[in-house]
Amino acid sequence: MKNFGLDIWGDENFIIQGDTININHASKPSLLSITQEIREKGYKGPLLLRFPHLLEKQISTLFKTFEKAKQEFKYKGNFQAVFPLKVNQFPNFVHALMDVSKNYNYGLEAGSKAEIIIAMTKTPLGAPITVNGFKDKEMISLCFIAAKMGHNITVTIEGLTELETIIQVNKEFNEDAETPISPKIGVRIRLHSSGIGIWAKSGGYGSKFGLTSTELLEAYEMLKEHALLDYLWMIHFHIGSQMGDIAPLKKALREAGNIYADLKKRGADALGAINLGGGLAVEYSQHEDKQERNYSLREFANDVVFLMQDISKRKGVEEPDIFTESGRYIAASHSVLVAPVLELFSQEYTEKGLRLKEVNPPLIQELYDLYNSLSRARAREYLHDALDHMESLLTLFDLGYIDLEDRSNTEILVNLIIKKSIALLKNEDSDELKKLQDRIQEKYLVNFSAFQSLPDFWGLEQHFPIMPLDRLDTKPTNPASIWDITCDSDGEIGFNRDLPLYLHDIDVDTEEYFLAFFLTGAYQEVLGMKHNLFTHPTEAVINFNSEGNYTIDNLIEAQNIMDILDDLDYDTYLMDKTLKYNIEESVHLNSEEKRELLGKLYLYLSENSYLKTIQAIDEER
Ligand code: PLP
Structure with missing residues (x-):
């Protein structure tokens, strides 16, 4: 997997040039050069890089594909789209999104009062706003205020009580108004069709939202x-x-289309749009045989347009406008998390680490001889001997016959023998070798928090493509497990034989090695948790100017330690005073030492809580 499945998940957004992964746009800079430029400005720790040109690509592809489908079927309704804010509300994201979508009358979807305020201030007048989710009187009132401002806003009824509130608020806002203005109204329907997969709970009769047929009437x-x-x-x-899978969508479209036609025939003359919500999938897989999506956008758009037309024709009603609220599809590809590798945990299993004695216990001497004389022809036999010797040596240690140095030599030699055997037998595909590979997997300690930056991996085992930023001309050989820096054993992306990840063997004392996590732009940022108080990483927007060169804009550093504590409502003023007082009053320090210590302490307090990468390399600079 030298290209780390880039041809499966990459959508031609990135390209391998020489030994680096580069952005397949304009001057095609490498992610490594961008990372290094930001790090040279003093921003260490994980970096979240945003690429607005990828947002533009997704939005234009979505609109163009639906336009094409409409033309092909001579469909009369319009295609419209909004971005669901729940997928990413971060200002650097929303500003870039609205900036690149100016030509598409693209709007926003809101599901809470705070999101409505973002939508009211960031959506151009006339572009659609949809409001979903449970609403109270205040939230509905905000929708009326937006409508009175001139916004093209649709409030979706999720239940009958909500409709009662809408009726009440409408009276309050419009009874005495010269020109009564109300938001448009949508109804969320409870379909019997549901999706499939880990996020399928939003559909079907058991779902949290929507009106049944009885409630609809x-x-x-x-x-x-x-x-x-x-x-x-x-x-x-x-x-x-x-x-x-596209099949459940087709079922849902038929169901929704018939409800639309029925209501229209019943007398709902203003009814003119079907909103499919989101759901358009992203290919996260790095492995050919584990793909997550069985359709293309073209197929999706054609199916939607065809089915809506078919139902409208048969029922003799106007073809509705088609709305989508795709979030994941629009946002996922726009950001890449880059994080430095801090340490490789089994690096101690090298020949250098051996502490052989002048006279070793016979079994250890034998292990050493096995290691040195290992050949392809006898690899399997020697491997079995080595595993057998290890069991005996560990028992000897438990019984007190060999010491800690002998035990360490055993661990190192057996590890080296497994590694060498696997390399010699690499063309054999046996279960035993795969199991052994799990045993010698390398643990890469990476400067990031999986809880903060990949919460869907932590909570739902959603896979995200991972690859190093360079050395891509060299085959990686280490089966890799990734450990984050939280003190939590759940912060691990373990080596998975079904989705194996191999990384390079590197010496972190002398070389830098960065991992990139792709397709992190949807849901991950706002769902991210501050476990261990690791906060949103430092972020930057990478724009391309008219000459095709990139600029690093809107850099926002991860929160510093005191700001994190302030967010938790600690009295940071008091904490600051306590720290200062404890140094100033310390009887163990002279005044020079106190000054020095205070200086250091304030420097640390002004920094974020991620680690500062490899000490040896940092000191050289
Ligand atoms: N619309 C609604 C009502 C949703 O609940 C969601 C997500 O759950 C979306 C749109 C966005 O879905 P996706 O990100 O899969 O496109």
Whole structure:
């Protein structure tokens, strides 16, 4: 896997040139050169790099593909899209998103009051805003305020009580108004179809959201009774994120299309849009046989347009506007997390680490001889002998017959024999060798927090593509486990024989080695947890100017230690005073030492809590 599956998950966004992975755009800079430039400015620790050109690519691909499908089928409804803010609300992301989508009348979807405020301030007037999720009176009132400002906003009814509140708020806002203005109304329908996969809970009868057929008919009557039927314009559904299979979507579209047609025929004249929610999947897999998506965007768009047209034709109703709220598809590829490797944990298993004595216990001498005379022809036999000797030597240690040095020599020699045998037998595909590979896997300690930066890996075992930034002209040979720097054994991406990751053998005392985690732009940032108080990493926006060169913009450093504590509502003023007082009053220090210690302490307090990479290399600079 020298290209780390780039052709499967990369979507031509990156390219390997020489020994580095580069951005396949404009001057094609390497991720390594960008990383090094940022690090030279003094920003160590993990870096989150954002690429707005990839957002632009996703948005234009989405719109162009639907336009093409519309033209192909001569579809009369419009295609419109909004970005669901829940997927990424970070300002550097939202600003880049709105900037690159100016030509598409692209809007935002909000699911909470704070998200509505982002949508109200960042969506251009006229571009659509949709509001989903449970709402109270205040949240519905915010939607009315947005409508009165001139926003093209649709509030989705998730239940009948919510509709009652809408009716009440409508009265309060419009009863005495010269020109009554209300948001458009959508209804979320509870489909019997649901998606599949780990995020499929949003669809189906058991889902948290949406109106049943009975409730839908009641809602229709209530809207009619309160003269709000003219505002009912959207049918909404969402069958779950990361829809790997297209089949459930087709079922859901038929169901939703027929509900749309039925309501329209019943008298909902203003009804004119079907909103499919999100769900468009992203290919995260690095392995040919483990792909996560069985359809292309083209197939997705064609299916949606065809089915909506078919149902409209058969039922004799207008073809509806098609709305999507794709989030993952738009945002995932735009960011890359780059993190330095701090240490390799089995580096001590080298010949250099052996402490052989003038006279060794016979079994250790034998292990040493096995290691030196290992050949392809006898590799398997010697391997079995070595494993057998190890068992005996560990028993001898337990019984007190050999000492700690002998035990260490045993561990090193057996490890070296396994490594050498696997290399000699690399063309054999036996289960035994695979199991042994697990045993000699290298543990890479990486300067990041999986809880903060890959929460979906931690919570749902969602795989994210991982690869090093350089050495890509050399075959990596170490089966790799990745350890993050939290004090939690869950912060590990273990070596997985079904999804094996191999990394290079490096000497961290003399070389830098960075890992990149791709497709982290959707959900990960805001779901990230401050476990161990590791916060959002330092981030930067990488833009390309008209000459094709990149600029590093909007650098935001990870929070410093005192700000993190402040966020937790510690009285940092008091903490600061306590620390200072304890140094100043210390009876063990003279005044020069106190000054020096205070200087150091304040320097540390002003920095973020990620580690500062490899000491030896840092000191050389
Ligand atoms: N719309 C709604 C109502 C959702 O609940 C979600 C996600 O759960 C989305 C859109 C975005 O889905 P995705 O990121 O899979 O496109």
